[in-house]
Amino acid sequence: xxxxVSLPSEIESVLRQQAEAAGQDIETFVRHIVTESVxxxxxxxxxxxxxxxxxxxxxxxxxxxxxHGICCGxxxxxxxxIYAGRGE
Numbered sequence: 715x716x717x718x719v720s721l722p723s724e725i726e727s728v729l730r731q732q733a734e735a736a737g738q739d740i741e742t743f744v745r746h747i748v749t750e751s752v753x754x755x756x757x758x759x760x761x762x763x764x765x766x767x768x769x770x771x772x773x774x775x776x777x778x779x780x781x782h783g784i785c786c787g788x789x790x791x792x793x794x795x796i797y798a799g800r801g802e
Contacts, residue, residue, distance in 0.1 A: 729743065729744060732782075743781070746781065747781070
């Protein structure tokens with residue numbers, strides 16, 4: 715099935731960035747989002763999301779993390795930087 719959806723350019727830009735971060739083209743990325751949304755909202759959601767193995771669970775979890783654009787980065791969480799600029 716082919717569906718055409720018009721989105722604002724800001725949303726398209728965010729989708730393209732998230733697809734790239736997940737290593738997917740935008741069509742595959744959007745198809746995955748829609749499929750997960752439909753599967754999650756169905757009456758059979760518990761059966762569909764019950765992982766059969768630890769590997770399947772880990773794979774699904776990593777796909778969710780990639781899809782949300784969460785990434786590891788360096789940041790300074792030292793006490794001094796946390797309270798910097800607070801008049802102390």
